[in-house]
Amino acid sequence: xxxLSFAGHVFHALSAGALYWPARRALxxxxxxxxxxxxxxxxxxxxxxxxxxxxxxxxxxxxxxxxPAEIWCLGDSFHDxxxxxxxxxxxxxxxxxxxxxxxxxxxxxNHDRVVATHCGGRVLDEALVDGLVLRHEADPADPRPxxxxxxxxxxxxxxxxxxxxxxxxxxxxxxxxxxxFGSLTGGLDAQHPEIVRAVGGGAEALIALDDRLLxxxxxx
Numbered sequence: 758x759x760x761l762s763f764a765g766h767v768f769h770a771l772s773a774g775a776l777y778w779p780a781r782r783a784l785x786x787x788x789x790x791x792x793x794x795x796x797x798x799x800x801x802x803x804x805x806x807x808x809x810x811x812x813x814x815x816x817x818x819x820x821x822x823x824x825p826a827e828i829w830c831l832g833d834s835f836h837d838x839x840x841x842x843x844x845x846x847x848x849x850x851x852x853x854x855x856x857x858x859x860x861x862x863x864x865x866x867n868h869d870r871v872v873a874t875h876c877g878g879r880v881l882d883e884a885l886v887d888g889l890v891l892r893h894e895a896d897p898a899d900p901r902p903x904x905x906x907x908x909x910x911x912x913x914x915x916x917x918x919x920x921x922x923x924x925x926x927x928x929x930x931x932x933x934x935x936x937x938f939g940s941l942t943g944g945l946d947a948q949h950p951e952i953v954r955a956v957g958g959g960a961e962a963l964i965a966l967d968d969r970l971l972x973x974x975x976x977x
Contacts, residue, residue, distance in 0.1 A: 758822075759970045761926070761963065763933050764889060764902035769823075770965035773815055774924050774936040776904070777823045781887065784825035786816065787906025788833045788937035790868070791848075792840035808941035809844065813851045815940065820855065828859055829884070831906040831935060832866025832893025840869065841876060852876040866893035866907065895932050895955040902931045908952050909937035911944030912962040912973060926963040927975070932956040948975050 758769035758777060769777040776785040791809045820828075835841055844852065855861065856877025863872045863880045872880045883892035890899065894907040912925040924936035927947050934956065937944065945952065947962040953975070964971040 759965055759968065761928075761965075761970060763904075763928065764931065766887070766889065770926060770963065770970060771819055771822075772965045772967055773819055774938045774965075775819045775823075776926075776933075776935055777819075777825070782824070782826040783886075784819060784823050784828045785831060785891070785904060785935060786819075786828065786938045787831040787893075787935035788866075788909055788939055788942055789816075789830060790833055790836045790937070790939040790942050792843045793836035793939070793941045795840075795843045808939065809848045810851070811940035812938065813848060813855070815938065816855060817851070820858075826859055828855070828861045829886075829891055830861075830863050830878075831891060831904065832864045833868040833906065834863055834866070835869040835872065838869050838871040841872065844876065849876055864891055864893055895934060897955055897957060900931065902933075904933050904935065906935050906937065908934055908949075908955065909942050909944040910934055910947040910952060910962065911936070912947045912964060914973070923964050925973075926965070927952055927956060927960055928963055929956050929958075929960050932960075947973075 761768045761770045794806050794808045861878035863878050890901050890903040895905045910927045911922050913922045927934040960975045962973040
C-alpha cells in the first residue's frame with residue numbers, strides 16, 4: 758500500500774486497485790461486475806464461469822491485508838440486477854462471510870440500479886462521508902470532492918517498444934476515479950474523452966505499486 762492524498766484525506770492505494778481509508782478503516786472497491794460471465798452465457802457467449810469466485814478471492818486478500826470496519830462498493834458490483842440470484846452456493850457463502858464481518862455498503866450503478874441484499878449489506882444510491890461524495894459515476898457539475906468508479910480506467914504506455922496496459926486511478930483536486938476491481942472487466946483508456954469530460958482538466962493517472970505511486974499527467 759502506498760499513501761495517496763485527496764481532498765484533505767489520506768488514503769492508501771493498493772496495487773490490486775482498491776483504496777483504503779485508514780482514518781475510517783474503510784475499504785473502497787469499484788466495478789466488481791459479479792456474474793458477468795453468467796450474464797453473457799444467457800445469450801450464448803460462453804465464458805469461463807470463474808470470474809465471481811476470482812473477484813471474491815481478490816477481495817478476501819485485500820480484506821486480510823487491511824482488516825476494514827467498512828467496505829464501500831462504488832456501483833456495478835453485479836453485472837446486472839439479477840446477478841445476485843445467479844451466485845453459486847460457494848460464492849454466496851463467501852459473500853455472506855464478507856458482508857457479515859463489517860459495515861458493507863452497495864452503491865448502485867448503471868448495471869445494478871436494483872441490488873438484491875440477500876447476501877448481506879445495505880444499499881444506497883450515493884453517500885456523503887466525511888465531506889466526500891461516494892457515487893458510481895463522476896458528476897462533472899458537482900464541485901464537491903468525490904470518489905467514483907464506472908469508467909474502469911487503464912493507462913496504456915509504450916515501454917521499450919512494447920505496449921503495456923495497467924489499471925489506474927484518475928485524479929484531480931476534486932475527482933478520484935477508482936479502477937475496476939473485478940476480474941472480468943476490461944478498461945477504458947485513462948485519456949479517453951469521456952473520462953476527461955467527467956473529471957475536467959489537470960488530471961493524473963496514478964498507478965499503485967507495492968512500494969510507490971507512479972503519476973502520469975493526462976492530456977486535457
